[in-house]
Amino acid sequence: MGKKSLDQCQEVVELVNEYLGHALTAEDRAALEAHLATCPPCTTYLAQMKTVLDTASSLGKASPPADVERQLMTIFQHWCEKKPRH
């Protein structure tokens, strides 16, 4: 029995999520990488998805504005004053 092949780009794009999440079987991964090696548009699609995920993970790093932080600290201070002593 020959190696598994992924000939159609339409099939490849459905596997990109699992590929990026390291959730593909070794056989599927090899077939997908073989397809990518000869398919510029699917390589572009993969790069687009990587950009989406890399950008998403960088969104979490922004701090809240100073005025919001001040407001919340006031809330915390009020809570400290009225909570029962521990």
Next chain:
Amino acid sequence: MLRRSFQPFTGPCRAKPALASPVHVTTGHAADFETVAALLRGEHSAFTSLVRAYHPAFLRLAQAWVRDRADAAEVVQQAWVSALESLATFEGRSSLRTWLFGIVINVARSHVRAQKRTVPLSALVTEEATDSPAVEAERFLQDGEWVGHWATWPTPFPSPDSALERERLRALLEQVLSALPPLQQQVMVLCDVEGLTGEETCNILGISSTHQRVLLHRARARARALLEEIFADKAEV
């Protein structure tokens, strides 16, 4: 004396997903208990760290339910109050982060219910988690020798190499995220922005792992498609 009504965590550690590495205030349940104890002692620095680590995520999650930014900010403020008031009941059954995100979502849902604009979760899941292709079928050739190959090639995104491009991409992705349907938006925020595992995301949102996977797949595909549309529009100008 400090009242410790929470129980020590004895469950397994969870692996972090490979693609997200946001900064977090805690690294494990022991650290969570230390944070809770510091808050109960009234340590301002502990609360500042929590606010800096989670406030942006709180706002994104609230905005999935409450689209108006001012209303969402109010929901988030209410969630912080609610978290502080419930703090002594934190038992470490989940991480502090998961527990806090759960509170935000409960407060946001209650807000929507109070506005009588509520849609049952099951209806949202049915609507948003239906399986559909990652890329519209019309982007591929439908017949001939090259059937299933790209008919219209995807356009490369600008390279995020410069700080300016990274900032622009972040602003556009914020815009795209806020345009996603509520559950898809929340799943993508929790998994891809905050780096939570699928299991944690399911626990917070009260959805099955199958639905979580479909919602994440659809959210990412939609986010990519929307970004592509934005860049294509800019290229035409």
